[in-house]
Amino acid sequence: MRGEIEETVKKMERILRQRQKPDGSWNFCFENSLMTDAYMIILIRSLFLDEDRLLSQLVGRLLEMQTKEGTWKVFMDEAKGNLSATIEAYFALRFSGLLDEEDRRLRKAEQFIKDKGGLEEAHTLTKLMLAVHGQYEWRHLMPVPIEVLLIPRSFPISFWDFNSYARGHMVPFLVLRDGRYHLKTARTPNIRHLFLHSNRDQNDDRGIFLLEKIKEGVKAIAGMPESIRTHAQQFAQDYMLKRIESDGTCLSYFSTTFYMIYALNSIGYKIESSVIQQAINGMKKMVCQTDNGPHVQNSPSQVWDTALITDALQESGVSYEDKMIKRSVGYLVKKQHYKFGDWAIEIPAISPGGWGFSDSNSIHPDVDDSTAALRAITYSASEKPDIRQAWDRGIDWVLGMQNPDGGWPAFEKNKTKGILASFPMDGAETAAIDPSTPDLTGRTLEFLGSRAGLSKDHPKMRRAIQWLRLSQEDNGSWPGKWGIHYIYGTWAAITGMSAAGVPLTDKSIQRAKEWLESIQRSDGGWGESCYSDQKETYIPLSFSTASQTAWALDALISISGQPTDVIDKGMKKLLDIINKQQQSPADTYPTGAGLKGKFYVHYHSYQWVWPLLTLSKYKNKYD
Numbered sequence: 001m002r003g004e005i006e007e008t009v010k011k012m013e014r015i016l017r018q019r020q021k022p023d024g025s026w027n028f029c030f031e032n033s034l035m036t037d038a039y040m041i042i043l044i045r046s047l048f049l050d051e052d053r054l055l056s057q058l059v060g061r062l063l064e065m066q067t068k069e070g071t072w073k074v075f076m077d078e079a080k081g082n083l084s085a086t087i088e089a090y091f092a093l094r095f096s097g098l099l100d101e102e103d104r105r106l107r108k109a110e111q112f113i114k115d116k117g118g119l120e121e122a123h124t125l126t127k128l129m130l131a132v133h134g135q136y137e138w139r140h141l142m143p144v145p146i147e148v149l150l151i152p153r154s155f156p157i158s159f160w161d162f163n164s165y166a167r168g169h170m171v172p173f174l175v176l177r178d179g180r181y182h183l184k185t186a187r188t189p190n191i192r193h194l195f196l197h198s199n200r201d202q203n204d205d206r207g208i209f210l211l212e213k214i215k216e217g218v219k220a221i222a223g224m225p226e227s228i229r230t231h232a233q234q235f236a237q238d239y240m241l242k243r244i245e246s247d248g249t250c251l252s253y254f255s256t257t258f259y260m261i262y263a264l265n266s267i268g269y270k271i272e273s274s275v276i277q278q279a280i281n282g283m284k285k286m287v288c289q290t291d292n293g294p295h296v297q298n299s300p301s302q303v304w305d306t307a308l309i310t311d312a313l314q315e316s317g318v319s320y321e322d323k324m325i326k327r328s329v330g331y332l333v334k335k336q337h338y339k340f341g342d343w344a345i346e347i348p349a350i351s352p353g354g355w356g357f358s359d360s361n362s363i364h365p366d367v368d369d370s371t372a373a374l375r376a377i378t379y380s381a382s383e384k385p386d387i388r389q390a391w392d393r394g395i396d397w398v399l400g401m402q403n404p405d406g407g408w409p410a411f412e413k414n415k416t417k418g419i420l421a422s423f424p425m426d427g428a429e430t431a432a433i434d435p436s437t438p439d440l441t442g443r444t445l446e447f448l449g450s451r452a453g454l455s456k457d458h459p460k461m462r463r464a465i466q467w468l469r470l471s472q473e474d475n476g477s478w479p480g481k482w483g484i485h486y487i488y489g490t491w492a493a494i495t496g497m498s499a500a501g502v503p504l505t506d507k508s509i510q511r512a513k514e515w516l517e518s519i520q521r522s523d524g525g526w527g528e529s530c531y532s533d534q535k536e537t538y539i540p541l542s543f544s545t546a547s548q549t550a551w552a553l554d555a556l557i558s559i560s561g562q563p564t565d566v567i568d569k570g571m572k573k574l575l576d577i578i579n580k581q582q583q584s585p586a587d588t589y590p591t592g593a594g595l596k597g598k599f600y601v602h603y604h605s606y607q608w609v610w611p612l613l614t615l616s617k618y619k620n621k622y623d
Contacts, residue, residue, distance in 0.1 A: 001568070002623065004575055005615050009316050012578075012612045016309060017324050024327030025306045025359070028605035029288035029295065031588075033074045033598065034085055036254050036296040037061060038092035039129065040283065043258060045095045045187050046133060047271050049280065054287070054294065059096045061293040062089050063105065070108020075530040075590055075600050077541065083116045084123040084598060087194075091130065094189035110194065118196035123598050124426040125255075128173060132262050134182035135191055142424055146178040146232045149239075153345075162423075163415040163434035164342045164364060168243065168256040172263035175236045178229075181266035237267060241275070247285060247360040248278030254286055254298045282360070291588075298599075302359040303335050304369055305605040310376035312609050316616040320379040329380045332373045333390050339363050343401070346413040350400035353393030366410045367440055368482065370398050371447040378451045395452060398444060399460060406463030407436020407471070408444045410482070427595050430481070438471055438478035442492030449499030456501040465500060468493050469508050476511030477538065484548070484591045484600070485532035490516060491551035498558040509559055516552050517566050524573030525549040527586070533596040543584065546577045547591045547603075550610035557617050571618060578611050 021027055037058050044051045066072060071081025072089045090109040093099050099106060113119070119127065119136060130136040149171070151158040162170060175181075240260050243251050250256040257279050269276055286297045310328040318325055337352045341363040344350070354365025355373040374394045381391035401413050409415065415434035423432045445464050448454040454461050472478055472493070473486075480489030494512050502509060521527060525544025532539045553570045560567060577586065592601030603609075 001572060001575070002619070004579075005571070005619050008575060008578055009612065009615050009619065012608060012615075013313060013316060013318060016313060016608060016612075020324055020327065024329075024331035025302050026309045026328070026605065027300070027302045028305050028603065028608075029290060030297040030299065030301040031288070031290055031295055031590075031602040031604060032298045032594065033600055034062060034065060034072055035088055035125075035599065036286075036298050038088040039254070039258050040296045041092040042095050042129070042133065043261070043280070043283070045097070046183055046185065047261075047280070048185075048187075051284075054284070055096060056098065057294045058296070059093060059098050061290075061295065062093060064292045065089075066105060066109070069112065070105060071112050072109075074598065076585055076588075077529055077531070081112055082597075083113065083121055084126040086112055087119060087122050087126055088129070091133075091135070091189065091191055094191065095187065097187065113194050114196065119191070119194050120196065124424075125598065128176075128259070130191075132176060132182060132259075133188055134184040136195065138177050138180045138182075142173060142177055144174065144177075144424070146174045146236065147228055149174065149232045149235050150228065157417065157419065160345065161415065161417050161420060162432050163409075164251075164411045165253075165434075166428075166432045167239075167342070168251045168253065169259065171236050171239050172256070172259035175233070175263040176259070176266055178233070179266045181262065183262065183265070233267065237264075240264065243363065244275070244279070245282075245360045245362060248275075248280075248282035249286075249360065250279070251364050252299055252356065252358045252361040254283055254296060257283055298594075299361075300358045301603065301605065303332070303355055303361070304357050304372060305603075305609075306331060307355070307369065307372035307376045308605065308609040311372065312613040312616065314376070314379060315613055315620070320383070325380070329377050329387065332376055333387055335359070336373070336390050336394065337362055337365050341365065343412045347400045350397055351393060353390075353395075353397035354401075355394070364411065365397070367398060367401050367408050367444060368410065370394055371444050374398070375447055375451055398447075402444075402460055402464070403436045405436055406460075406465075406467035407438075407441040408464070409434040409436055410440060427598060431595055436467060436471075437481040438468060438489040439480040439482055439492040441468055442478070442489070442494070442496030445496030446492070446499040449496070449501065454500070456497075461500050465497060465502060468497060472508055472511070475538075476508075476513075476515035478512070479533070479536070480593070482593055483551075484528050484530055484593055486538045487516075487519075487526055487528045487548045487551050488591070491555040494555040495558045504559045504561075513556065513559060516555060520552070520566055520570065521573075524569040525577065526552040526570070527589075528591075530590060530593070530600050533593060541589070543586045543589075544573055544577065545586045545589050545591055546574065547606040547610045549574050549577065550614040554610070554614045554617060557614070557621060563618070563622050567618075571615075574611055574614065578607075 041058050044055050072085040074082045074085050086109050127136050127141055131138050149159050153160045245252050250260045261276050261279055286300055287294045288297055306328055337354050339362055340352055354370040356365050357369050377387055377391055381388040403409055403413055412434050420432040421429035441464050456465055477486040478489035478493040479486055490512050521544050523544055526548045527541030527544045528548055529539040529541050556567050588602050590600035590602040592603050
């Protein structure tokens with residue numbers, strides 16, 4: 001087996017060398033749920049854009065992804081179909097004008113929507129899109145006045161208590177709702193018959209206490225001039241415009257840019273204006289190619305892919321002096337942030353030094369991308385003073401982002417007010433705030449321990465380890481947030497604690513080891529369903545995936561002095577997955593997560609990154 005490992009590692013190195021871009025980066029497709037494809041079709045038709053070829057291709061991809069029952073899913077093993085995804089695809093296909101209204105594929109989708117309770121049972125993001133196009137009543141959505149944007153930070157609850165990703169979406173939502181905006185043209189299909197008028201109040205009881213607090217906050221600023229609403233509208237406009245990146249997109253996300261375009265239009269910006277045209281062009285640049293045709297990424301993953309691949313290649317034995325690594329490190333150093341973003345509100349004494357996810361991201365860094373980039377440039381930093389300078393700035397930024405509880409968030413520190421989880425929007429419990437998570441905390445520990453030389457006795461490391469101990473599940477696992485799900489979180493926690501110097505005999509590590517071994521599939525691999533994050537319990541897949549098998553093995557290798565039967569069986573399966581000749585469902589199953597039940601990601605880079613890293617670690621440790 002060791003000969004096969006060596007041969008496979010060399011083969012992967014050769015292929016990655018060939019796939020590197022001239023600028024030193026790697027650019028793999030970030031294939032997310034179909035929402036972005038549907039929304040791009042809707043954008044093209046509603047704004048009368050001259051994009052017939054792209055429109056036709058996106059329609060073809062949607063039809064290719066429809067199930068025989070007429071539904072659409074956000075992951076393969078989702079039972080029957082996903083209501084929100086089906087509504088979005090159905091509306092987009094109707095809007096495209098390329099299908100007859102009586103097309104049986106549309107009729108099947110329509111029946112599924114009715115059977116599932118109609119438009120009122122959809123995800124809030126879907127309802128907001130429909131409201132923009134006159135298919136849903138604004139009065140049923142987000143009963144929050146735009147004046148909330150002006151509540152001072154000193155008040156118990158303010159706009160700034162939401163995390164940055166949530167704020168990027170909230171601002172255009174509030175602008176659109178404030179103006180009861182809707183864009184209906186002769187092209188817009190009417191699907192209001194799918195609003196079945198259930199007796200349930202659309203705003204139900206969610207967030208009543210939170211909304212009362214928001215009302216109190218608005219009353220507290222009622223002493224301001226009569227033009228308070230105008231001030232709020234101006235604040236919202238400035239907020240969006242100041243977060244436009246060089247490619248024209250808002251925060252480098254398709255979803256924020258999509259709603260920003262309509263929000264700006266609602267306050268007087270013409271579709272022909274430069275800001276909206278640049279935003280549209282930026283969104284078109286997010287298109288990547290898949291086996292089913294072109295797909296619109298929500299946020300291209302160029303920085304993330306490049307950082308992970310650069311680190312994996314160096315783990316495999318490629319020298320930091322190799323031209324391939326020099327180019328990728330050069331690219332990453334150029335992508336380090338030098339601007340103060342919203343994160344600086346909480347840590348104003350820390351200088352910029354993080355990294356973002358995508359190529360155009362310059363003001364919205366995150367901890368995971370930052371530690372990934374720092375791993376990739378570590379060896380180069382030991383020899384190059386200019387790279388060492390970037391490395392030091394990055395370390396300071398990451399350390400400054402640690403939450404008071406000892407864990408690490410994604411985008412901003414101190415965004416942990418639990419009351420915001422009751423905001424009247426689906427998924428608010430995970431999307432509205434930015435709490436410490438096991439995956440981010442574990443990955444940060446792993447970097448600080450293995451590359452920055454910090455041990456478990458360092459105060460920041462000690463607090464992080466204690467936080468992980470307290471957040472461990474009864475069965476020994478940890479949940480993840482940005483990957484699926486318990487395998488991802490457990491891998492991150494184990495490798496992080498191990499790198500920090502926690503003894504392998506530690507009870508937390510042993511319990512996690514036993515759990516990982518207990519869920520190994522009979523074929524030797526590991527596979528976990530996207531259902532796990534919704535049901536908050538481990539749900540196995542009927543097949544093994546490359547990334548989840550690699551994560552589990554990496555965790556076990558990090559705490560095992562010698563190969564075990566479990567590890568060797570897993571390695572054989574990992575090699576089989578990598579070297580097999582035929583494609584299987586495992587090749588496209590999403591193991592990345594964004595918003596549970598709504599948004600999952602198939603990273604095309606993951607078939608290279610994690611297997612290469614794990615094979616190399618096995619080879620390096622046991623040879």
